[in-house]
Amino acid sequence: MREKSFDLFCPKCNILVETEVIANGSGGFRSDAVNPIDEIDAEYHGEIYYISLCIRCKQPFMIRKSLYGILGEFESITDETVLYPTGSKLPIEDLPPMASSAYEQALKSFSASLYEPCVLMCRKSLEVVCETLNAKGSSLYGRLESLKKNGHIDQRLLNWAHQIRAIGNEAAHNIEPEIHKEDARDALDLTEAILIYIFSLTRRFESFKSRRNEKNKN
Numbered sequence: 001m002r003e004k005s006f007d008l009f010c011p012k013c014n015i016l017v018e019t020e021v022i023a024n025g026s027g028g029f030r031s032d033a034v035n036p037i038d039e040i041d042a043e044y045h046g047e048i049y050y051i052s053l054c055i056r057c058k059q060p061f062m063i064r065k066s067l068y069g070i071l072g073e074f075e076s077i078t079d080e081t082v083l084y085p086t087g088s089k090l091p092i093e094d095l096p097p098m099a100s101s102a103y104e105q106a107l108k109s110f111s112a113s114l115y116e117p118c119v120l121m122c123r124k125s126l127e128v129v130c131e132t133l134n135a136k137g138s139s140l141y142g143r144l145e146s147l148k149k150n151g152h153i154d155q156r157l158l159n160w161a162h163q164i165r166a167i168g169n170e171a172a173h174n175i176e177p178e179i180h181k182e183d184a185r186d187a188l189d190l191t192e193a194i195l196i197y198i199f200s201l202t203r204r205f206e207s208f209k210s211r212r213n214e215k216n217k218n
């Protein structure tokens with residue numbers, strides 16, 4: 001059965017949206033059978049391609065679904081990949097590579113509706129922030145507190161960070177964590193805000209300040 005819609009992360013709307021399929025087609029099928037006569041019982045592999053549009057802004061998407069199965073018995077999806085738009089483009093600059101990688105994985109998990117890995121990677125982004133800023137403490141709780149003590153973040157950002165830490169802990173330690181889409185989305189946005197504040201804006205402020213100083217010297 002072909003899909004009629006996909007829930008995807010729309011980079012234009014910057015939220016998870018419903019996208020409506022406007023076209024689909026088979027990318028062909030391959031059989032594992034050595035002899036053509038065995039094909040009926042052998043596993044086959046194939047791809048189906050979909051073009052869909054964001055129902056809010058009409059942003060186009062191309063999705064590849066990889067399938068395998070045995071004719072008339074079962075069919076499973078092995079992979080679902082968004083081929084276009086490619087990956088997640090970070091709207092944030094000057095991130096250390098490790099923070100960028102953790103945050104991108106959180107984004108990717110979210111767009112694949114994997115909310116547990118999403119909040120885990122949000123929490124990891126905070127770990128990277130602490131590491132980068134040499135935060136001291138035996139737990140993430142303590143290291144986040146030390147970020148505030150050393151003036152890297154204010155109370156509000158600290159509160160956000162603690163909430164991300166808490167939901168990350170829930171995902172890591174509960175056997176059946178219930179991480180809802182809305183919570184994962186919020187964790188993602190708050191993580192992004194923290195990264196922008198600590199890395200992107202701080203760097204921009206420094207260059208702004210030095211430009212102003214240069215100008216005032218002349």
Ligand SMILES: [Zn+2]
Nearest residue numbers: 010013054057
């Ligand atoms: Zn959109």
